Amino acid sequence: MREASRSSYASRPRFWRSVRQEEWSSWIWQQQNRVRDVETLCQIIPLSSDEIETINWSADRFRMAITPHYLTLIDGSSLECPIRLQAIPQRGEQVRFPYELDDPLAEEKHMPVPGLTHRYPDRVLVYMTHNCPVYCRHCTRKRKVSDPQSAPRAQELTAAIAYIAGHPEVRDVLLSGGDPLSLSTRRLAGALAAIRRIDHVDVIRVGTRNPVTLPQRIDAELCEVLASVAPVYVNTQFNHLDEATSESEQALKMLREAGCILSNQMVLLAGINDTPHKVETLNRWLLRNGVRPYYIFQADMAAGITHYRTPLATGLEIMRHLRGRLSGLGVPQFVIDLPDGGGKIPISPDYLEPGTGKEQPLLFRNWQGELFEFWDVDGTPTGQSFMSSAESENRSLPSRRNPKDR
Ligand code: SF4
Known part of the structure; x- marks a missing residue:
C-alpha cells in the first residue's frame, strides 16, 4: 500500500x-x-x-x-x-568560477521599466518582491533575492502594470520575484485584478515555491483571490519527494479547487535529485496531486552554484528513463535557459540512429533500446497506386466544380 x-x-x-x-x-x-x-x-x-x-x-x-x-x-x-x-x-x-554570472539570464538588461523583464515579444516577467519564505541556496536570482534594499517599491509595480496595459503584444504575464506570495493577500489581489482587467492579457502565471516551503500560505483568503481572476497558472518547484507533505497536498488541493492550473519546474541539482529514480518518484507524486511536471531545468551558470550543477548527460539519462515508464503527462521538457537572454532550449535524447533515412527507412531506438523502422514521406520508395482510373477521376471532381456552386 x-x-x-x-x-x-x-x-x-x-x-x-x-x-x-x-x-x-x-x-x-x-x-x-x-x-x-x-x-x-x-x-x-x-x-x-x-x-x-x-x-x-x-x-x-x-x-x-x-x-x-x-x-x-x-x-x-x-x-x-x-x-x-x-x-x-x-x-x-x-567558490566562484570564471564563467559564472551574477545575472545569468540577463534579466536586468531586458528591463524597459524597473521590476519588469520583457524578453520574448508576447510575455513579461514582473518582480513582485525579493522575499521568499526559504532562500533556496541554488537560487538563480541571488544577486537581489533576500536583499531588502533592492525590493521593488509599490510605485514600480504600478508602473509595470501600466507598461503591460500600454503594450498590446503582451499576452502572458508571469508574476515572480522572489516569491510573489510573500506579498500581503491585499496587495496581491490588487495587482492580479489590475492585470486581469487588461483586455489583451490572456495568461496570468504565478511562480511560487510556497506550496513546497510554506504550504500554510495557501489559505482560504488567498484562494478566493485566485479564484476571482481564474484561471491562474501556478508554477511551483518541488525538487525531491522528501518535500511531499500532507500540508503540501492540502495546499495543492486548495489551489486546484480555486481553478488554478498547476505545474512543476524542477531544478536538476547534484546530490539532490540527479537520478532517474528520484525524478520518477517525484513526478508520480506530482501527477497524483494534479501537478503536471513541466520543466526540468539544467542549473544556470549563476554565481556560487556550480556545486549544484550536473553534466548534461545526467539530465539526458533521466529523460530517457522517464519516457516509456510514465505517460507523456509525467515527462517534462529538459531545458537550458541560455545565458545573456538567449532563452530556453529543450534538450532531448536522440532516438534517431545517425545516418539512416537516405532512401532507406529511418531507424529509431525506443525507450527499451529496441530498433524500429519508420519511412519518412520524402524518403519512401515510389508508391504503387491501387486506384482505378475511374476512382482517380472521381477523386479530382471537387476541384472541377464551378466556383458559383460553392
Ligand atoms: S523561492 Fe525562487 S526566488 Fe526564492 S530563493 Fe527559492 S529559487 Fe530563489
Missing part, C-alpha cells in the same frame, strides 16, 4: 513541541518564526563547521531563512539530506 505523506506538524522537532496546531498552520506564524541565524539553527539540528562558517559568510550576501515547516523536513543526522542541501548554506557557495 502507498505510504501517506508525512505531516510537518506531527514530525516537528523538540524545539517547537509546545507550538499549537493553529499556530503551525498560520503562514504568518511560520514567516515570523523563520530560522535566520546559526545560534537558533544549532539548537534544532547539528551543523558541520563548514555550514556554520558559510552561514556567517552568507549573512550579508545571500542570507539564510528557513520556515519551521521546511526545517522539519531536514534529516539532522545526514549531511547529504536533500532538504538540508537546498536550505542550509554549503561551502560551494564561496
Whole structure:
C-alpha cells in the first residue's frame, strides 16, 4: 500500500513541541518564526563547521531563512539530506568560477521599466518582491533575492502594470520575484485584478515555491483571490519527494479547487535529485496531486552554484528513463535557459540512429533500446497506386466544380 505523506506538524522537532496546531498552520506564524541565524539553527539540528562558517559568510550576501515547516523536513543526522542541501548554506557557495554570472539570464538588461523583464515579444516577467519564505541556496536570482534594499517599491509595480496595459503584444504575464506570495493577500489581489482587467492579457502565471516551503500560505483568503481572476497558472518547484507533505497536498488541493492550473519546474541539482529514480518518484507524486511536471531545468551558470550543477548527460539519462515508464503527462521538457537572454532550449535524447533515412527507412531506438523502422514521406520508395482510373477521376471532381456552386 502507498505510504501517506508525512505531516510537518506531527514530525516537528523538540524545539517547537509546545507550538499549537493553529499556530503551525498560520503562514504568518511560520514567516515570523523563520530560522535566520546559526545560534537558533544549532539548537534544532547539528551543523558541520563548514555550514556554520558559510552561514556567517552568507549573512550579508545571500542570507539564510528557513520556515519551521521546511526545517522539519531536514534529516539532522545526514549531511547529504536533500532538504538540508537546498536550505542550509554549503561551502560551494564561496567558490566562484570564471564563467559564472551574477545575472545569468540577463534579466536586468531586458528591463524597459524597473521590476519588469520583457524578453520574448508576447510575455513579461514582473518582480513582485525579493522575499521568499526559504532562500533556496541554488537560487538563480541571488544577486537581489533576500536583499531588502533592492525590493521593488509599490510605485514600480504600478508602473509595470501600466507598461503591460500600454503594450498590446503582451499576452502572458508571469508574476515572480522572489516569491510573489510573500506579498500581503491585499496587495496581491490588487495587482492580479489590475492585470486581469487588461483586455489583451490572456495568461496570468504565478511562480511560487510556497506550496513546497510554506504550504500554510495557501489559505482560504488567498484562494478566493485566485479564484476571482481564474484561471491562474501556478508554477511551483518541488525538487525531491522528501518535500511531499500532507500540508503540501492540502495546499495543492486548495489551489486546484480555486481553478488554478498547476505545474512543476524542477531544478536538476547534484546530490539532490540527479537520478532517474528520484525524478520518477517525484513526478508520480506530482501527477497524483494534479501537478503536471513541466520543466526540468539544467542549473544556470549563476554565481556560487556550480556545486549544484550536473553534466548534461545526467539530465539526458533521466529523460530517457522517464519516457516509456510514465505517460507523456509525467515527462517534462529538459531545458537550458541560455545565458545573456538567449532563452530556453529543450534538450532531448536522440532516438534517431545517425545516418539512416537516405532512401532507406529511418531507424529509431525506443525507450527499451529496441530498433524500429519508420519511412519518412520524402524518403519512401515510389508508391504503387491501387486506384482505378475511374476512382482517380472521381477523386479530382471537387476541384472541377464551378466556383458559383460553392
Ligand atoms: S523561492 Fe525562487 S526566488 Fe526564492 S530563493 Fe527559492 S529559487 Fe530563489
